[in-house]
Amino acid sequence: MPDAAGPAVGRAVEDAFREEWGRVLAAVARSTGDLDLAEDVTSEAFATALRTWARDGIPERPGAWLTTTARRHATDRLRRRVVERDKTAASARLAERVEASPAAEADPAADPVGEAVTDALTEAWSAESADEDLLALVFACCHPALPLEGRVALTLRSLTGMTTAQVARAFLVPEATMAQRLVRVKKRIRTTGISFRVPPPQLRRERVSAVLAVLYVLFTEGYDAWAEPAGNRDGTTDGTAEARRRLADDAVRLARLVARLLPDEPEAQGLLALVLLQHARRDARVGPDGVVRTLGEQDRSLWRRPEIDEGIAVLDHVLAGRRPGPYQVQAAIAALHSDPPSPSETDWVEILGLYDVLVDMTGSPVVRLNRAVALAEVAGPEAALAAVDAIDDTTPGDRRSAAGGGGSLGEYHLLPAVRADLLRRLGRTDEAAREYRRALEIVDREGDRTLLERRLADLA
Amino acid sequence: MRYLMLVLDTPDDPGDTEATTPIEKWAEKVYGSGAGIVGDRLRPQEDSVGVRVRRGEVLVTDGPFTETKESIAGFDVIEAADLDDAVRIASEHPMAFGGAIELRPFWTLGLDKHDDKNDDKNDKD
Numbered sequence: 001m002p003d004a005a006g007p008a009v010g011r012a013v014e015d016a017f018r019e020e021w022g023r024v025l026a027a028v029a030r031s032t033g034d035l036d037l038a039e040d041v042t043s044e045a046f047a048t049a050l051r052t053w054a055r056d057g058i059p060e061r062p063g064a065w066l067t068t069t070a071r072r073h074a075t076d077r078l079r080r081r082v083v084e085r086d087k088t089a090a091s092a093r094l095a096e097r098v099e100a101s102p103a104a105e106a107d108p109a110a111d112p113v114g115e116a117v118t119d120a121l122t123e124a125w126s127a128e129s130a131d132e133d134l135l136a137l138v139f140a141c142c143h144p145a146l147p148l149e150g151r152v153a154l155t156l157r158s159l160t161g162m163t164t165a166q167v168a169r170a171f172l173v174p175e176a177t178m179a180q181r182l183v184r185v186k187k188r189i190r191t192t193g194i195s196f197r198v199p200p201p202q203l204r205r206e207r208v209s210a211v212l213a214v215l216y217v218l219f220t221e222g223y224d225a226w227a228e229p230a231g232n233r234d235g236t237t238d239g240t241a242e243a244r245r246r247l248a249d250d251a252v253r254l255a256r257l258v259a260r261l262l263p264d265e266p267e268a269q270g271l272l273a274l275v276l277l278q279h280a281r282r283d284a285r286v287g288p289d290g291v292v293r294t295l296g297e298q299d300r301s302l303w304r305r306p307e308i309d310e311g312i313a314v315l316d317h318v319l320a321g322r323r324p325g326p327y328q329v330q331a332a333i334a335a336l337h338s339d340p341p342s343p344s345e346t347d348w349v350e351i352l353g354l355y356d357v358l359v360d361m362t363g364s365p366v367v368r369l370n371r372a373v374a375l376a377e378v379a380g381p382e383a384a385l386a387a388v389d390a391i392d393d394t395t396p397g398d399r400r401s402a403a404g405g406g407g408s409l410g411e412y413h414l415l416p417a418v419r420a421d422l423l424r425r426l427g428r429t430d431e432a433a434r435e436y437r438r439a440l441e442i443v444d445r446e447g448d449r450t451l452l453e454r455r456l457a458d459l460a
Numbered sequence: 461m462r463y464l465m466l467v468l469d470t471p472d473d474p475g476d477t478e479a480t481t482p483i484e485k486w487a488e489k490v491y492g493s494g495a496g497i498v499g500d501r502l503r504p505q506e507d508s509v510g511v512r513v514r515r516g517e518v519l520v521t522d523g524p525f526t527e528t529k530e531s532i533a534g535f536d537v538i539e540a541a542d543l544d545d546a547v548r549i550a551s552e553h554p555m556a557f558g559g560a561i562e563l564r565p566f567w568t569l570g571l572d573k574h575d576d577k578n579d580d581k582n583d584k585d
Contacts (some may be wrong), residue, residue: 192563192565194542
């Protein structure tokens with residue numbers, strides 16, 4: 001196929017990179033247990049593809065070709081490593097372990113790479129084993145024994161093939177900081193003995209939650225960027241906002257992947273539905289004036305209907321299984337917000353009922369705050385304000401349980417912001433102004449700040 | 461991969477001691493399967509003895525070194541396939557319910573020269 005040369009090859013490699021990076025990396029990581037090595041040879045395999053596909057044509061199954069090539073590179077490197085280690089280790093052994101028994105001095109050249117690793121590296125490629133490898137990689141990257149920041153960065157790097165520089169940019173940290181974070185987390189995988197294996201059944205539930213939590217953090221990171229103006233205040237753009245927003249796309253893609261790999265985990269489907277439904281509203285989150293729009297204020301014609309429909313379809317399917325969980329409930333709430341053509345038709349009674357369920361499931365104060373917002377629509381601002389104050393009173397008790405359930409309200413600008421909105425609706429203007437000012441002191445997002453400033457100005 | 465399981469008493473976080481299997485059952489399973497290498501309950505902290513050498517002098521002290529409420533009640537050395545395997549074993553220990561277990565992976569210097577083949581692969585940093 002000599003006609004495949006030039007731009008077609010470049011495109012094919014690019015496509016393969018997006019589709020296959022994670023799979024290729026996962027296959028090598030699982031066979032060797034060495035993520036650094038896997039990263040190196042996966043890059044090498046793509047470089048090899050760029051050269052040889054131009055000459056020999058694009059293979060029928062790029063993923064299989066790349067995996068086989070990466071495995072071959074891995075075998076070569078491991079062999080070389082053994083030779084080098086022998087050279088330096090031989091003298092060290094002579095000096096340090098002269099009295100060691102001959103058995104401990106067994107000739108490593110007899111089994112240069114280790115039989116198990118060699119077998120795994122020469123294993124035939126199949127779609128099922130590729131999925132299995134990928135799932136094992138996801139579980140390893142999201143292992144709860146790793147620090148959360150490291151889990152998120154490593155998941156992104158390993159599953160999308162983003163470079164360290166790209167990951168650093170998306171998380172707004174210097175490249176050196178991100179490089180160090182990734183080195184540390186990979187070292188911890190080695191030293192604590194995390195293997196590239198699907199966890200045993202007894203640990204599966206917790207480990208699936210850990211994976212979903214990482215994906216949702218990733219999504220939120222990107223989705224938050226949609227609530228900020230795309231450019232700087234002076235109208236220029238440096239691409240940072242786009243880089244961050246793309247995280248949400250990546251998270252949706254990964255949620256889709258995990259939902260496919262874990263078909264029997266309702267919460268994996270629930271998370272997919274949730275991110276689809278939220279992401280569908282991205283274009284409407286900030287108005288043309290750069291100010292954040294609340295759900296009620298958003299221009300619904302900007303919502304991406306096909307994505308909402310897909311989210312609802314995923315949700316309906318999983319809810320039919322009757323094994324509810326927090327992501328499914330959150331998705332159900334998002335669906336109720338997405339459905340009506342105008343905010344006035346929102347079914348707040350149903351939403352409030354779902355928040356009650358969610359409070360029972362998580363005990364999270366953030367959820368209770370959102371419940372209070374729904375309560376205001378059902379029972380009026382007075383009742384909602386009492387509910388908000390009740391959260392405040394019990395916050396110390398809630399904090400402990402929140403360690404597992406997520407979210408404490410300590411420095412959360414939405415607590416005073418919600419209270420301010422409710423006080424405004426009750427006509428208690430002075431108190432509302434005080435709460436808006438409190439929220440402004442702790443708000444960190446530019447778009448939210450502008451919204452609060454506008455609300456405060458409207459009071460006068 | 462070899463791990464030291466530190467079995468901790470956590471009086472500040474007593475957890476729930478119901479629904480636990482007796483320690484004998486756990487030991488039978490873990491040591492019976494070959495995962496357990498050595499382990500025991502330890503005498504309380506007040507029976508501990510400190511040894512340190514300062515300026516060439518051996519200093520022996522009695523009693524606990526620190527005033528932490530958490531204390532090591534026992535230990536087990538286990539050989540596990542990987543961290544998940546170790547977590548599984550630790551999560552079945554009765555003290556994981558009433559106290560806490562700290563898993564410490566071995567560095568495996570191999571100074572005791574035991575000839576366990578697995579040890580060689582464990583740490584290559």
